[in-house]
Ligand SMILES: Nc1ncnc2c1ncn2[C@@H]1O[C@H](COP(=O)(O)OP(=O)(O)O)[C@@H](O)[C@H]1O
């Protein structure tokens with residue numbers, strides 16, 4: 001190694017430069033953390049605050065009283081949690097029943113009016129949510145679907161189909177059509193081939209779409225509000241009511257419960273969603 | 284009637300006609316090579332046989348039964364795909380046994396048959412491996428075993444060696460041929476490599492622009508090409524359009540012709556360095572074509588040198604055992620029976636299909 005003065009100088013400069021860089025990075029990360037997790041921190045504090053008044057920076061009384069209240073089997077939260085999960089599961093089933101065959105058909109480039117069908121599932125998203133749901137609620141009223149699970153599930157499914165169809169089409173598009181041919185070639189009919197060859201190939205994408213639909217259903221508020229309430233209460237509705245009543249503890253705990261599956265599934269999705277599939281979205 | 288019989292077959296994509304009037308008869312236990320350049324419709328023909336694309340005219344018969352209207356799964360013609368098309372979510376054994384499982388064969392019988400096939404294609408011990416973990420050559424064998432498992436009426440192979448590297452290719456080529464002799468399956472093998480076709484096939488069908496130009500034994504196709512295309516494709520790398528102006532060239536054949544397309548292989552052109560014919564000790568009546576000209580280029584080719592000789596507007600390639608400097612005057616002699624001559628009618632710039640081959644004997 002050469003220890004020329006110039007060399008030493010650049011070395012020192014590099015060191016200082018890196019140090020400055022390091023502190024700058026720390027600052028940015030801190031700011032980012034504050035922006036991202038500040039509200040969540042506030043929320044976390046609320047879940048264990050039994051008493052917290054305005055001028056105080058922190059709660060005056062800490063405790064788990066509201067957690068006990070929430071997890072009491074007869075509480076509103078338990079009931080809403082059950083409703084939410086029940087609706088979400090059924091929504092996922094409905095969406096899969098539609099999107100798996102439809103996604104497969106739409107992935108074939110030869111299908112007539114392919115683009116039209118794809119756009120059809122985007123259509124409900126094109127209009128303002130509120131208008132769509134108010135109209136749906138009015139139509140459902142005529143059929144006696146307001147305030148029923150069926151009504152809520154239909155509303156959630158229409159919303160979820162957008163994700164599940166588009167992701168399914170992408171998932172089926174990435175499968176190799178030669179694999180299908182090879183199966184037919186060895187004597188398997190189209191249905192046998194679909195279930196034994198095509199579906200296993202598309203499974204990661206289908207699972208990802210199911211997770212998306214599940215999360216969307218769990219978080220859905222507007223549609224449930226117009227079609228389901230007051231008979232059917234889900235976690236987001238409960239969250240809304242609790243916030244409106246100023247019951248921040250219940251609202252915070254509910255929000256936290258809603259956060260758990262989202263974080264969990266996002267981790268799973270990053271595992272299932274392959275880059276090549278994302279590149280086929282909308283093709 | 285032959286085991287596999289293709290009659291006046293026409294196949295196209297949309298309005299684009301790819302195969303025009305294909306006629307082919309494959310005997311039981313015979314291996315026929317479909318040889319042709321890329322894009323001539325070889326894969327299309329196999330796809331039509333397997334039922335992946337509809338036939339627009341003509342018919343296909345297997346053991347005297349017309350099958351061109353049957354769906355793909357009811358044809359019993361299995362394919363070894365160019366890309367192998369193995370199922371990545373299954374093990375080697377599951378891939379091979381798939382066709383038998385579809386037939387609802389008993390589990391124990393499937394295992395027996397799969398073991399038997401693994402032995403035939405020399406993949407013993409790999410039954411529980413994922414196909415994604417295999418090498419190219421091994422995938423090839425799995426694809427072959429999978430296609431053979433259900434004892435197809437006809438096996439078709441789409442360029443089975445094209446995805447293998449040169450060394451593996453030679454051994455797999457040999458193995459497929461040996462297996463075909465041993466098991467005696469009827470097969471069609473697609474290739475664009477003339478050497479592959481010569482080595483593996485009992486007969487070769489040369490395909491060009493969706494028609495079969497010639498069908499015959501490897502010797503037939505190699506020595507007696509019926510069209511200029513076949514001569515060219517089978518490696519006759521020298522092409523002359525007779526007559527040639529401003530060149531010292533003699534065509535010494537019977538009967539004499541006025542206009543012709545002449546093809547011959549560079550290895551059949553004998554090079555002698557000192558014209559005139561003082562040191563030519565071969566009976567010139569054997570020699571159908573004599574060309575005198577200067578050397579343009581001499582390139583080392585390993586076991587010999589490839590010499591380019593100017594002849595009027597043409598450049599002739601010949602093989603020679605030593606390097607020749609540029610401008611060396613040389614005499615090229617081509618034996619009569621190495622010449623492929625296609626006479627064209629006088630005064631008529633005839634298209635190639637009206638050319639008639641001249642008998643070499
Ligand atoms: N799916 C398709 N749609 C339209 N044209 C096609 C299709 N597949 C192949 N072709 C055309 O058919 C011709 C023959 O193709 P192919 O049978 O694959 O040739 P090869 O002899 O190389 O196997 C080519 O000109 C190709 O462009």
Ligand SMILES: [Mg+2]
Pocket residue numbers: 325326327441442
């Ligand atoms: Mg091909």
